Amino acid sequence: MTTTSTPPHDTSSTPSAQPSAGALLLHGMRANMRQYGMLVALAFLVVLFQIWTDGTLLLPSNVSNLIQQNGYILILAIGMMIVIIAGHIDLSVGSLVAFVGAMSAVMMVKHDMPWVLALVLSLLIGAVAGAWQGFFIAYVGIPSFIVTLAGMLLFRGLTQIVLEGQSLSPFPDGFQNIAKGFIPEMGPYTQYHNPTLLIGAATIAFLLLREWRHRKRQLAYDLHVTPTGLWAAKCVAMAAAVAAFTLTLASFHGVPVVLLIMCGLLIGLGYVMRNAVVGRHVYALGGNKAAAKLSGVKDKRVTFLIFVNMGVLAALAGCVYAARLNAGTPQAGLNFELEAIAASFIGGASMSGGVGTVLGAVIGGLVLGVLNNGMSLVNIGTDYQQVIKGLVLLAAVGFDVWNKRKAGR
């Protein structure tokens, strides 16, 4: 505590110079290390299994299969990521998948309800289940681990009660299409699936437009901008990746319906988490609940909504899974919650909340999906598959912990 007689001047108070582009890039990379790392890991896995399976992995039929096989896990992972960002957990989603699948089977198979109405009602059931859990977590204040553990038992039990221990099938074709269908072919015969090409082209155009507008506005606001060359390279890489993916799908049956649903969720919820007030409140709650509350975040309402959202997504996953199996069964969705949680953590979530992105959850889910698919193709038994997936989860989070500790020094 020195007593100076003149207003002290801080020697380091000169305005900081514009940081170099390299430093900026490195900074951005480090901030998203886990996501970039997982993207690299995903690419590595794809190349590995592509070689190992003599090219089977990326055959158009297998790519379609891969998407349809993992669609419901990815849907769950997106919801789970948001729950985990807020600092909670949801153990009930596997049971909720089973329960909603069972209810949809009862409505359509037993009562011959039109499938669209049944689908809407199923999502509503999910919303109500989510609201039930959200009420106890947000307003009563019971920890989410306990409430959803109870939900896990509760919904599994209800499933068995509703189905009376038996499987119900078959579903109408329209409903089955959610999981197994593709968007219909149109126009003249080409070698490729026409609507898919159009969607692909539109996607590329949209992405480039977005990048361009983003850059224009960054320049307008005089924010630090990535160098032009680097930016162009990024755009080209993105366009090429989408084009390759589109051609692969277009040379088989086209875009699976599940992929459309997933992309809708990825874009929609990704946008909400990034750009909507409620999304930003979720990050704030997970990062520091006390500070968020004192900044005017309505913590209870936000928490409630997160679980309603998770309920709806679990219901959607339940319908997709039931449609894929073409049956409502009591054993549906077993361990799905663990897969979704693993996908979130591989994709960059933190146990203490506050970090993660919806895209990260999808990447994490794909890492697990490619592992599953690739290992099955090369005939690795499910016993070893489990061991390997366990180690991957440990390694992904371990790497992140190590990386953060290094950055902290």
Next chain:
Amino acid sequence: MTGPGLETRPVLEMRGITKTFPGVRALSDVCLTVRPGEIHAVCGENGAGKSTLMKVLSGVHEHGSYDGEIRFEGEPVAFKDIRAGERHGIVIIHQELALVPYLSIAENIFLGNERATRGLIDWNGTLREASRLLQRVGLDERPQTPVADLGVGKQQLVEIAKALSKKVRLLILDEPTAALNDEDSAKLLGLILDLRAQGVACVVISHKLNEIRRVADAVTILRDGRSVETLTVRETPDAEPRLSEDRIIRGMVGRDLDQRFPERTRYDGADAGADALSVSGWTVRHPVDQQRTVVDDVSLTVRRGEIVGIAGLMGAGRTELAMSVFGRSYGRYVAGTVAVGGREVATRTVPAAIDAGIAYVTEDRKTYGLNLIDTIHRNISLASLPGMRGRGVAGLPGLVDGHHERSVAERYRTSMNIKAPTVLEQVGRLSGGNQQKVVLSKWIHADPEVLILDEPTRGIDVGAKYEIYTVIDRLAAQGKAVLFISSELPELLGMCDRIYTMAEGRLTGEVDRADATQEVLMRHMTRDRS
């Protein structure tokens, strides 16, 4: 104590103690001498170094992390941790009690020091010994009672019983009565006197000067990390005190005010002098211990363009007052009204308080102010996200425009001089001063009428402090009303137009800038509830 000449050899001698933390010299050349069987008080303003000195003494700061010499009962000692200190019989009881709530009294007393043979707890011995210790501290409870079932006063006694179980020779008490009511305080002070009679020396840190006069034999005064003087309170244990409270206060504040503050700028808007915030009859109880009234019938006003201070010692209820006014985010509301700009507002929740035009900048920015793992720009925008709308689709309600948000944050980075390469920097990596500027930016951007600043310069170096003062002055000059809570009296005297003083949950005085001196404030702050 009267006895053979040997007894006059000091039980504790600390000489030339100097302790530096990165960037701050907390203690320099401090001396403290405690005679056998003496109750020795340590006084000083907040931040004078009292707690640091006690941590050095008890081994919390290990030997080697400070300079100077400690002699205990004539022998030089060097503690590497608290346990080493306790083995010599030096036991510290911290302000925040360190009891495990769901364990029993007996288990707590012997925690870490269990009565056991070959790793198995000797329950009979534990309970018997615990009963004996409880008797000694005058606590009439069964040793099996869980500590959570006891009030704070009784918990304090359990802490002392725990210290006695360690064969304590020197007991250090850090603000022992801060959380206690009058009756429990009296009981505790009585116990300390009993212990003195049994030959246990005692070092007491206290803000309550009347208590010091009541029990202490001597008092050492710390100021700015130095020991300025040691005064005798009474010659023999039974004598009347011959030291006045004013004399102690003079020792505590005896320094000159200097030019550490910017020149105040007057607000000359048409509505200058109009009431911006008026609180009346505000009464709040403790959230858990509902018998305790933490804020008691407080009424105050802050006018537009005015900076009004609240002075008070730790535990006076300043933060509790501020937080409860800010959307009832503390305690259980009992009575009172809040008006902003002359109109009464319902501030039942934090969002309602923000809408009414109140902002509260917390004293504990890491716990209550910031999301440390997020970026600067997202911390700045958090309290005003609905206003961060862009054009086009991004202008829909409920959406946030990231570009707009970043450019707002960039503006504050420049105007507040936040030292960081970009606003994308994680707040957790910034220094304390820069973190504080981020919190202030957040609330300034929320554009409130009234800003409640709670210890805005705590833990900040001198340079950054001046910058914060400048910001506060600028806010007042724009016509905002500022309620400035601080434990540093010079800061209040340097910045405020008026200063309220608080003690034990009540307003005890209101002093104009012209009449305010540290002595006057300190007298109000240490005043008894009348």
